[in-house]
Amino acid sequence: MNISVLGCGRWGTFHAWYAHKIGHEVMLWGREGSVHLQALSETRQNEYLTLPQEVALTYDLMAAVSHADTIIISISSQQLRSFCRQLAALGLDLAKKRFVLCMKGLEIGTGKRLTTVFYEELGTAMRVAVWVGPGHVQDFVRGIPNCMVIAAREMQLTKDLVTTFSSPLIRFYYGEDLLGTEIGAASKNVIGLAAGMLDGFGYGSLKGALMARGTHELSRLIEAMGGDRMTVYGLSHLGDYEATLFSPHSNNRRFGEDLITGKPFTKLAEGVYTVEALLELSREFHVELPICATVDAIIHQHKDPKEQLTQLFMRATKAE
Structure with missing residues (x-):
């Protein structure tokens, strides 16, 4: 099968x-001008992997989209809307193709899920799914297997894509709740930021409480939005906690830790943007999200991190 990957960062190259x-x-x-693709063109390598010579490289978006029946999009989630407009401007019949969004995030300013953004820009007749779940590029390329999930509005599309991408390295599960899968995948990055902050203070033992309360507050949001509250306990959220809250490879955890210890961090940490969108949803659906609010207060309002985290975990006594 012909597959094109749009986006050549860490996950796109993977x-x-x-x-x-x-x-x-x-x-x-x-x-055009991507330093990532330029480096791959010269050496076939980046800091994570070596790309086989058989993988074609291109700056030509028309050529990439025309090449494939199945198209993976792996870019920053905040760029998706403008990128969809680029795809629409190509003038191709995109409804005949299958699209897979391999990003985890929500749109700032609207709180909209990525599939919602995709449908708004390209039409509801499009076939689009999300591919999310635990795992790190560094582990996969060493042959360490993991489980992930694919979810779409139509179960047949989900099943077809699982068949396309399954292998001994990645076992895929069918996502039956697209809304919950997307919200869970996006929000786990915010919990990762909080986990990194705890690491920065040497409070790693509080991660158990963070995990318990994080899943609880986000399950309530998913339910209020019309999804299945149990989805948050699957691979898209709780199942991704090890990779996001504990792994040294987690950009979101590292961002939170480096923020506390005063080290610069230059890589993409999607949770920084996602927390703003989650608070939009919190207001819209009248669901309290105390962990998300605390992370936002520290990162965007520049409030004292130790004071905010102490208040979060020492809130007024109440039933669990």
Whole structure:
């Protein structure tokens, strides 16, 4: 099968590497001037993996989209709306293709899920799914297996994509609740920021409480939005906690820790943006999100981190 990956960062290059590994013909696209694609063109390597010569590289978006029946999008979640407009401007019949969003986030300013943004810009007839769940590129390329989830509005599309991408390296599960899967996947990055802050203060033993309360507050939000509150306990959220709250490879955890210890951090930490969108949803659906509010107060309102975290975990006594 012909597969194109749009986006050549850490996860985009992994998806290209993985799709080739399991037998597909792969083209990887990067924006004109992308330093990531330039480096791959010169050495076939980045800091995470070596890309096989058989994976085609291109700056030509028309060529990449035309090449494939199945298209993986792996870019910053906040760029998705403008990127969808670029896709629409190509003038191709995109409804015949399958799209897989491999990002975890919500749109700032609207709180909208990524599939919602996709449908708004390209039409509700589009076939689009999300691919989320635990795992790190550094582990996958060493042959360490994991479980992930694919979810779509239509179960047949979910099943078809699971068949396309399953292998001994990644076992995929069918996501039956697209809304809960997307909210859970996006929000776990915010919990990761909080976990990193705890690490920065040497309060790692509080991560158990963070995990328990984090799943609880987000299950309430998912239910209020019309999803299944139990989805948060699956692979898209709780199942991704080890990779996000504990792993040294987690950008969100590292961001939170470095914020506390005063170290600069330059890589993408999606939770920084997602927390703003979650608070929009908190207000819209009248669901209290104390962990998200605390993370926002520290990162965006620049309030005292130790004071905010102490208040969070020492809130007024109440039933669990």
